Amino acid sequence: MAWDPEQYDLFQGARERPGQDLIAALPPLEPARIVDLGCGTGHLARRLADKWPDARVVGLDSSSAMLAKAVGQSSRVAWELGDIAHWHPPEPVDLAFSNAALHWLPDHQTLFPRLLLALAPGGVLACQMPRNFASPSHALMREVAATGPWAAKLDGALAEEPVHPPAFYWRLLRPICRSVQVWETEYLHELDGPDPVLEWVRSTALLPVLERLEGAERDAFIAAYRDRLREAYPPETGGHTLFPFRRLFLMARV
Numbered sequence: 001m002a003w004d005p006e007q008y009d010l011f012q013g014a015r016e017r018p019g020q021d022l023i024a025a026l027p028p029l030e031p032a033r034i035v036d037l038g039c040g041t042g043h044l045a046r047r048l049a050d051k052w053p054d055a056r057v058v059g060l061d062s063s064s065a066m067l068a069k070a071v072g073q074s075s076r077v078a079w080e081l082g083d084i085a086h087w088h089p090p091e092p093v094d095l096a097f098s099n100a101a102l103h104w105l106p107d108h109q110t111l112f113p114r115l116l117l118a119l120a121p122g123g124v125l126a127c128q129m130p131r132n133f134a135s136p137s138h139a140l141m142r143e144v145a146a147t148g149p150w151a152a153k154l155d156g157a158l159a160e161e162p163v164h165p166p167a168f169y170w171r172l173l174r175p176i177c178r179s180v181q182v183w184e185t186e187y188l189h190e191l192d193g194p195d196p197v198l199e200w201v202r203s204t205a206l207l208p209v210l211e212r213l214e215g216a217e218r219d220a221f222i223a224a225y226r227d228r229l230r231e232a233y234p235p236e237t238g239g240h241t242l243f244p245f246r247r248l249f250l251m252a253r254v
């Protein structure tokens, strides 16, 4: 997928906030080895490295474009190009951290127990994933995808509900963990600029569409989707646009 680090970081403050909240919710730890799975441009991996200056911190991502931006900023994080689906650390890690990345991977029934196998005894898997796939931003995208002349090309491109309800993760992981906490938070992001919800999803949820369409057809899709978004997310008095965004947090300790 063609991740665009500059477009993604347009909303860095709002995007980083859930990751900061996830770090703040971590239990007391003295980790020697940390991995940030799907680290993107590396903001949170750098924070983890600052928080635990003696730990070895690896930032793993499958996008060379995102990693190139991460590498361009000074830090002591070791950046690795790789796919979470095939990730096997050479030694068990004490903290596997992941912000807004694991929803891109299928089959959580298999994925999450496998990630736990990479943890050292007492280790923690801490992740945050969007769970707003029924919200207008995503529902309208699927509606436009299914009803335009591009419907055949986009068939199957947009996952309906890649993240399960909280109890799914608790039931899956509790029998093999010392503790599991799952919770959700709905953020009310305050966005600025023209068509900010479109600009937000352009670097994330819309990528599978942008990958399959080009030229005039891509422009027509974006225009149809943008018109629906304008109705669903009208600017407030004063010009800000409110973007409610529900996210699932998971903290599992083995």
Ligand SMILES: C[S@@+](CC[C@H](N)C(=O)[O-])C[C@H]1O[C@@H](n2cnc3c(N)ncnc32)[C@H](O)[C@@H]1O
Residues within 6 Å of the ligand: 003, 015, 016, 019, 037, 038, 039, 040, 041, 042, 043, 044, 060, 061, 062, 063, 066, 082, 083, 084, 085, 098, 099, 100, 101, 104, 105, 204
């Ligand atoms: C929405 S960004 C989040 C980036 C970062 N964690 C943050 O919070 O700013 C999702 C990242 O996950 C990465 N990603 C998606 N699927 C992946 C996979 N299978 N393996 C590794 N990285 C993946 C993407 O390349 C992208 O950089």
